[in-house]
Amino acid sequence: MKARGVVLAMALSLVMGMQSFAATEIGLNLNWKYAGNSKINTGKAVLYTSDVKEPKHITIAVNAGHGTKGGEKQRTLCHPDGTRKLTGGTNAAGVTTASAVSSGMTFQDGTREATVTLQMAHILGKKLLAEGYDVLMIRSEEDVQLDNIARTVLANNKADAHIALHWDATTKDKGAFFMSVPDGLKRMEPVASNWQNHEKLGDSLISGLKGQGVKIFGKGRMDMDLTQTSYSTIPSVDIELGDKVSDHGEKTLNNLADGLVKGINIYYGFSS
Template identity: 30%
Template structure:
């Protein structure tokens, strides 16, 4: 983050704190150690259901489970956001949990989060595919129309910030209307797909502390830029 922007944001956060307000970020480290394949409604009142939560993918080179990567990166993001003066709520802080996607959305709702970041890595049967993407809820869905605009704004700022990392590849900002965690959310939300664990080179890259630090700094900058426009 540019020093000027950081100073402005710190002043804003301090003013909010003095007035009894704070900016709250909910971080949802995707997946968990044991899947829960029982079903839950994809949206409030919907007859369509999906599995509550899966274990995610696994690195083809490193063997690191996605649920482990997600939590490790989320802890790094949490610590940096706390340093910047945000309040942070985590949906999970261990692997041995059983939290459905509805329950994760409700944690962010109950915290009245100003933004929810769902942290994931990706998989494809095409092992040449690589790059990060940001996924947001749909503007045309009745479940997510109220949170679309702010989710989009946050995604655009975060996406622009991530593009400043040298050599990084973007697969863009994508819209989904079939995500349980989106459809049950009452607060702005996005999914950060950090890269493809099915790509041998990117899987190794995602395991390095240097690259993880770059991703986290870019996320923090993007989050700050989003709040500075509100």
């Protein structure tokens, strides 16, 4: 099994054009906190280690949103304590369970969101490694059998910050924003101990994107009760990089990735 993992990780690093970076497959340890709440957890994330001269020794979990076959057939607890969801989204407000992973939207040109988030994850991962960050790629291929809880718990235990990449389901090209924690959740753990870091990271990413000339929606945030932030014990953000009608060509994705790298540097106090 170990040999197969190494071969697979090498193949993945070739896909990502990151032959020179060491890659290790990492699965979910069911003893980790909240891991028992996940339902789809047999997939593996891949940890890439930066080989620049002065690595930062900071690991960023890059989570390409969606892309889990069967993810909508399973339901998981929205909150670790089983309380009701405060805001609607893919799943209605008031429910206690949500799709383990939703399948995501389809762009107006027919491209699936999951395809674009994966492409974006590869571009961002490469730039982060070049910048000296280590990268935990939650999903490296079309499908990973890790639900939103499993993805979050892996990031909690193997990364220093967690960035989930998404595009929104509106058709306005309204701009980028991050999903901030609703006030009603700020007393529930682990949100209570972490929401300020989520906001600081979210605001930093928005500043970085602004610096690249990316259009920002309103103040760059929208309150949303997400499984990701409800289970995160590290700085954690769901960033929506546009919507169904936004351009997602390679040039745009590169610019968005540069903005995100800038934002991460801002968060950690590095000037880029």
